Amino acid sequence: MSTHTIADTHTIRSHFPALERRHGDQVVAYFDGPGGTQVPRSVAHAMTDYLFHHNANTHWLYPTSEETDALIAASRTTLAEFLGASADEIAFGANMTTLMFHVARAIGRTLERGDEIIVTELDHHANIAPWQALAQERGAVLKWIPLDLHTSHLDFDAYARALSPRTRVVAIGAASNALGTISDVRSLIAMAKQTGAITVVDAVHYAPHHLVDVRAIDCDFLACSAYKFYGPHIGVLYGRAERIAALDVPRLEPSPNVGSERLETGTQNHEGIVGAAAAVDFIASLAAAEIGSRRQRIAATFDALHHRGEQLVAQLWDGIGRMPWVTPVGPLPGSSRTATVSMKVRGGSDAAARALAASGLFASNGDFYASTVARRLGVQDEGLLRIGCMAYTTDREIDRLLAALHDLRS
Numbered sequence: 114m115s116t117h118t119i120a121d122t123h124t125i126r127s128h129f130p131a132l133e134r135r136h137g138d139q140v141v142a143y144f145d146g147p148g149g150t151q152v153p154r155s156v157a158h159a160m161t162d163y164l165f166h167h168n169a170n171t172h173w174l175y176p177t178s179e180e181t182d183a184l185i186a187a188s189r190t191t192l193a194e195f196l197g198a199s200a201d202e203i204a205f206g207a208n209m210t211t212l213m214f215h216v217a218r219a220i221g222r223t224l225e226r227g228d229e230i231i232v233t234e235l236d237h238h239a240n241i242a243p244w245q246a247l248a249q250e251r252g253a254v255l256k257w258i259p260l261d262l263h264t265s266h267l268d269f270d271a272y273a274r275a276l277s278p279r280t281r282v283v284a285i286g287a288a289s290n291a292l293g294t295i296s297d298v299r300s301l302i303a304m305a306k307q308t309g310a311i312t313v314v315d316a317v318h319y320a321p322h323h324l325v326d327v328r329a330i331d332c333d334f335l336a337c338s339a340y341k342f343y344g345p346h347i348g349v350l351y352g353r354a355e356r357i358a359a360l361d362v363p364r365l366e367p368s369p370n371v372g373s374e375r376l377e378t379g380t381q382n383h384e385g386i387v388g389a390a391a392a393v394d395f396i397a398s399l400a401a402a403e404i405g406s407r408r409q410r411i412a413a414t415f416d417a418l419h420h421r422g423e424q425l426v427a428q429l430w431d432g433i434g435r436m437p438w439v440t441p442v443g444p445l446p447g448s449s450r451t452a453t454v455s456m457k458v459r460g461g462s463d464a465a466a467r468a469l470a471a472s473g474l475f476a477s478n479g480d481f482y483a484s485t486v487a488r489r490l491g492v493q494d495e496g497l498l499r500i501g502c503m504a505y506t507t508d509r510e511i512d513r514l515l516a517a518l519h520d521l522r523s
Contacts, residue, residue, distance in 0.1 A: 119399045119417040126505045128153035128395070139473030142510040146501035147290050147318060147453050148477045149340045155398075156344055159391035160384040170380060172369075181383055188390035189373070194408050195393045196335065197326040198351045201372035205386050208348040209317050209336040210239040215376065216334055216350070217243035219360040220282060220311060226252035228281040231310075233267055234260040234485045235294060236286040240315040241485070244284050253281070260489050265294045265443045273304065280308040287319035287330075291483035291497065292443035293453040295319065299330050306331065311356065317341055321503070322419060322451045324412045327351050339385070343504070344392030347385035350376060399504070418504055422452025425502040425511055429454055432515035438522050442490060442497065452502035458521065462496035465521060469498075472517045474510075476500055 126132050131151040134141045143151055167184060169177035189200040196203070206212040230244045230253050248255040256275045259268045267285075276283075283305040288295045302312045313334045316325055320337035327335050335351040352360075352373060362375055369375065393411070400410035400417075427446040433439045438459035444450040458465040462478035469476050479496040480487035487493045500514065 118401050118404065118413050122421070122505065122507055125399060126507075128155065129505055130154060132505060136470070136473040141473045141475055142513060143503070143505070144474060144476040144500045144510075144514065146321070146503035146506075147341070147499060148481065148501075149346075150321065150343050150503055151505065152345070152392075153343055153395050155395050156388050156391040160345060160388040163384045163387045168383070171383075184387050185381070185383065188386045191390035191393050191407075192349050193351075195325070195411065196320075196337075196349075196351050197324075197328050197408070199354065202327075202351055202354050202357065204350040204352065204357075204373040204376035205381055205389070206348045206350060206377065207382070208346065209315065209338045209350075210242075210348075212336050212348045212350045212376075213239055213313070213315075214243045214246075215362070215378070216313065216352075216360070217247050219362040221247040221251050222361045224251040224253050224281055227254065227279060229254045229256055229275075229277060229279045230282040230284065231256045231258060231272070231275055231280060231305075232284050233258040233286065234489060235267055235289050235292070235296065236284070236483070236485075237290050237315060237317065238482045238484055239317075240284045240286060240313065244282065247282075254279070258285075260486065262489060265289075265292050266449075267296055267301075269300075272301065276304060276308050276310075278308060280305065280310045282313065283310045284313045284315070286315040287325075287335075288316075288322070288451050289443070289483065289486065290318040290453070291455055291481050291486045291499070293450040293455070294444055295323070295449040295451060297449075298332070302330060302332050318451060318453070322415065322422070324408075324415050327353075339389035339392050342392055343395055345382075345385045345388035347382055347389050349389060352376060419452070422502050422506075423447060425506055425508060426450070426452050426454055428508060428511050429500060429502075429515070432511070433518060436518060436522065439518055452506075453499065454502075455497040455499045457490075457492055457495070458498050458518075460521070461494075462492075462498045465498045465518075468521060469514070469517050472513070474514055474517055476514075 129151045167180040189203045192203045193200045258272045312332045314332045316337045321342040333356045340346045397407045397410040400413040440457040466478035477499040
């Protein structure tokens with residue numbers, strides 16, 4: 114897909130007021146997208162419009178409540194289109210972690226001692242900790258799929274060996290928020306389905322970069338976070354309709370007990386739900402209108418941004434390759450990866466992040482809740498410096514970053 118099918122980077126940047134911020138005498142460059150992107154005006158406007166003109170609780174018989182019901186329903190439809198699902202398969206929650214604990218708790222009610230749960234060393238701990246807790250509570254066996262440090266991918270052979278007739282849950286990530294690795298989730302799930310296991314996918318880092326298709330992946334549950342794709346701080350959960358219906362979810366007796374609302378507890382973040390849908394519409398708006406449906410425009414946007422991201426990653430990787438005090442980790446440029454690059458930096462990630470910030474370069478540091486990855490890399494103490502290239506990232510910002518990293522040699 115040609116990058117000319119979507120707006121140029123200058124036009125994209127014009128939608129983000131945050132990019133006007135200065136730190137000292139420098140315009141801020143945001144490389145912290147994998148931990149949360151900046152928000153375009155259209156998303157903030159949709160949220161304030163809801164709060165100013167439609168704010169109410171749901172399912173009552175006066176105009177603002179009915180308008181709230183309609184806006185939430187429309188947002189489910191939008192997020193369903195974003196993920197390739199049906200509207201009644203989309204639930205909202207505080208964040209992916211909270212949603213995952215909720216789903217795990219419900220699944221746990223069906224587990225017996227000796228049942229097996231598979232997790233991976235590559236994942237964010239939001240898709241590990243809920244299953245660890247469940248294994249402890251229910252006497253289940255937790256199996257870990259190792260990370261191959263040479264390829265930065267999961268060990269497929271170890272995964273095949275781990276599957277058994279007692280496998281009840283397989284929890285895997287579509288993309289690593291620490292290394293940028295994109296996993297072959299479709300193949301992993303196809304193997305898991307042969308055991309009848311419930312499959313749960315963390316797509317938080319994948320969804321901002323590639324079009325999710327839950328039907329093609331064929332998973333049972335998939336979670337992502339709107340604040341990683343230019344939206345507000347809210348989590349989004351897909352659940353296969355029959356799986357949602359079968360879940361014995363903890364819930365209040367008077368609350369809705371049909372469709373995806375079964376998975377939602379208490380009053381939701383209505384403005385956040387509206388904002389999440391606006392973020393999807395923003396992504397679609399970057400592509401040429403004649404491309405077709407909203408989902409086709411989203412696909413075109415991601416294809417073009419992926420191409421731009423590959424160029425930025427190659428530029429960054431080539432530049433830090435000349436700096437022996439900086440060591441990139443993860444898949445090589447041009448391979449199956451997102452536009453996220455983490456690196457070991459002499460002196461540790463804390464000092465590096467502070468030095469970059471002084472130059473108006475905002476980057477994440479630490480283990481990013483991918484703690485097992487950090488331990489396997491031997492950087493559990495000093496952490497990693499993480500650089501994320503998003504829709505608004507430019508090659509000039511990469512040049513600025515490389516110059517600042519070069520100054521760290523002393």
